[in-house]
Amino acid sequence: VLLPLRPARPGDRTPVHCVHPAGGLSWCYAGLIRNLPADVPIYGLQAQGVGEATADEPLPTTLEELAAHYASRIREVQPEGPYRLLGWSTGGIIAHAIAAVLQEGGQEVELLAILDAYPAEGFRDLPVPDQAEALESLLTMGGYGPESLGDKELNTANVVEVLRREGSPLAALSAAKIEALGEVYLNTNDLVRAYDHRVFRGDVLFFRATVDTIDDTLTPETWTPYVSGRIDNTNVACSHKDMTLPDPIAHIARVIADRLTELEK
Template identity: 30%
Template structure:
């Protein structure tokens, strides 16, 4: 989640420029994986359609919190306001659509409500995004290590380009100290990590990953989302972070309708798999 020192942070990252009247898809991206991961979606869009990422990891008050214990000196509303300003400046007369992945969906939904009514998208597409409703506002102590280790394994697999599937029975009830060696073993077996990878190096990556989750959790805790003024479209991954809830808590915030769809892949690989991109492209295109 650390920004590379050789990259100048840019909130607006154009992965594909629109031509003609096809319009642009804007995706709110919260980091974890580099924003370029959305290139698969850009390539799956119809000819002429553009794709621009609104990258939260370019905002220092957001990304630095993942390196300093997960405490962010900002709010959901402030982050959404920053992106709303960037989006408004980027829009032209052509149609556009808006999506948000993971915590980016929370920011995108807040962003929509800050736009003038005549500048809002026709709908908002949420990509495996968990709703900011009370049922999904756990305290830090309620974030179970087994759950976090499983999510970290998914993230590690996507980041390294090889699936990491630790033994679920060995992870169940394990502490971080006992569970990380299980994740490391699975990562070495799949080729995601080298056999000589030190456990302390994996622990550092894990701690940064969890600090990012804590940051998002703490930003969401005081936030009271307004009901959406546009219809919501939710795309959940087959390997969703919360596989037992097909709506991920969005129903109370969708008075104008919530439609659900399923995508191949897990929470992270749904962004890079061509088969997942094909599903998502049909839902996010502005026409």
């Protein structure tokens, strides 16, 4: 569940904990390794069912349960705050929930960075995703669109074939693991739809994708009812799905690095 993208060493600064998007993998944050200072440890939270150690564990039934589980895993490597959390897409919703859990436990959360994610209530009006959407999301995680299938059917076998043909990092995963990620995607969406946000007591560092936006009413201010402090927005010239590609993640990392420096003054 806790992937050490850059594990903590003696003398390092406070870690940044990055929460997976709906697909369950936190590999997408690997670009932070080369763009955040070398003494900032980086951990990725991955969904239960992704790693071998959690493959047989039941998926969580509520987002509250998921957030509490992730908070406890974070505290295994960092027993006390202040905590620094980051999440892209659905990961931003989960990061906000984790921050609330940590605060309710008496811990300080000094950084909550949300990458183009919007409150859970917005999901309730959307069509319920199906297996095809889950597979399409896995293609997107691998860096490809549905057009990469050509005239082939959108199914697990053909998605795996594309990932292997194109040399995607996801190609190392078995077909069974790809199917498990599809289940994680659908389950995470169900959890988000049923979730009612608590209020995070602090400021939010927000990053808004400005290319190919689907709904112009989705702005950083939609978080206002659930954030007691400021919402500091940075526009990122990319689409939602491209937020963790090299150029956007480098831009995001520079802003986060500046905020970390401010926090440590």
